[in-house]
Amino acid sequence: MVYTVTFNPAIDYVIQMDELKTGSVNRSKSERMYCGGKGINVSIVLRELGINSKALGFVAGFTGKAIEDGVTEKGVQTDFVHLKSGCSRINVKIKSADETEINGQGPEISDDAIDRLYDKLDDLSHGDVLVLAGSIPDSLPSDIYEKILSHISDKKIRIVVDATKDLLLNVLKYKPFLIKPNNHELGELFGTELKSIGEIVDCAKKLKEMGAVNVLVSMAGDGAILLDENGEIHQCGVCKGKVKNSVGAGDSMVAGFIAGLENGDYEYALKLGTATGGATAFSDELAKKDEIYNLLQQLN
Numbered sequence: 001m002v003y004t005v006t007f008n009p010a011i012d013y014v015i016q017m018d019e020l021k022t023g024s025v026n027r028s029k030s031e032r033m034y035c036g037g038k039g040i041n042v043s044i045v046l047r048e049l050g051i052n053s054k055a056l057g058f059v060a061g062f063t064g065k066a067i068e069d070g071v072t073e074k075g076v077q078t079d080f081v082h083l084k085s086g087c088s089r090i091n092v093k094i095k096s097a098d099e100t101e102i103n104g105q106g107p108e109i110s111d112d113a114i115d116r117l118y119d120k121l122d123d124l125s126h127g128d129v130l131v132l133a134g135s136i137p138d139s140l141p142s143d144i145y146e147k148i149l150s151h152i153s154d155k156k157i158r159i160v161v162d163a164t165k166d167l168l169l170n171v172l173k174y175k176p177f178l179i180k181p182n183n184h185e186l187g188e189l190f191g192t193e194l195k196s197i198g199e200i201v202d203c204a205k206k207l208k209e210m211g212a213v214n215v216l217v218s219m220a221g222d223g224a225i226l227l228d229e230n231g232e233i234h235q236c237g238v239c240k241g242k243v244k245n246s247v248g249a250g251d252s253m254v255a256g257f258i259a260g261l262e263n264g265d266y267e268y269a270l271k272l273g274t275a276t277g278g279a280t281a282f283s284d285e286l287a288k289k290d291e292i293y294n295l296l297q298q299l300n
Helices: 038-048 061-073 111-121 144-151 165-169 183-189 197-209 249-263 266-281 289-299
Strands: 002-006 010-016 030-036 053-059 089-095 099-103 129-133 158-162 214-218 224-227 233-236
Touching: 002 038, 010 061, 030 038, 030 061, 038 053, 038 061, 038 129, 038 249, 053 061, 053 111, 111 144, 129 249, 158 249, 165 183, 183 197, 183 214, 197 214, 197 224, 214 249, 214 266, 224 266, 233 266, 249 266, 266 289
Parallel strands: 002 053, 002 129, 010 089, 129 158
Antiparallel strands: 010 030, 089 099, 214 224, 224 233
16 A cells, blocks of 8 residues: 655646736636645546555645545545644635745644554555655644654565655665755755756765665656666656646656556566656646646657
């Protein structure tokens, strides 16, 4: 079973308009709402690819119920911790000539709620996959990823971490099975701007030396690179299509990679991850199965 954790899920309220004028009344051309959050995105796309998962995390209030209901309607099992106060956040994404985002803070997460999450993680067993994805709200300790991995360190679980900066660096000692920085995030980890494939590979090797088992680096229009557990380097080009949406593309790549690795073939996992990320980028919402496999044909 694949488990995903989303610490601060949200309703993404996407508004399309011709022009955003500050200080005046604006009217939208269209509106869409999605249940968002990096771990949730991974779970929804995994379901599209026929892989069952269970979404964990924290929800609160009427927006939390809407998120839970929406994820369940997508065919994903949920086992969220229900917080006693506050409301899960709403993120407003305005698409006009430029893209503008206003992201909510979300509810405060108590120590008791964290303990309840640990109780749920105790149910994980040998062979399961745990995906920790995204940033954490201010009410959580900055070392929460480390504490979670320490809590389950005696279990033989494949850990996938999609995070940035210290959240990522500080968990490498627990030897996560997969990490997925993009090329810009990878450069930030080492305080440099990466300008070549060779520099990206060198930094990926450093992360592997620090404990990561597999390092997957997405490079937007330049495709992706995988440094696998055997030290082999795999490179995949990008799919062709018109980019409509950048939200969730990285999460979709993670989901595609996990699904593609079911047969242990890293080359195929990289291609399916790339196609799945592309299918989201070329759509108004998260990737759909038919589009994923259509794009996969471009990479074979």
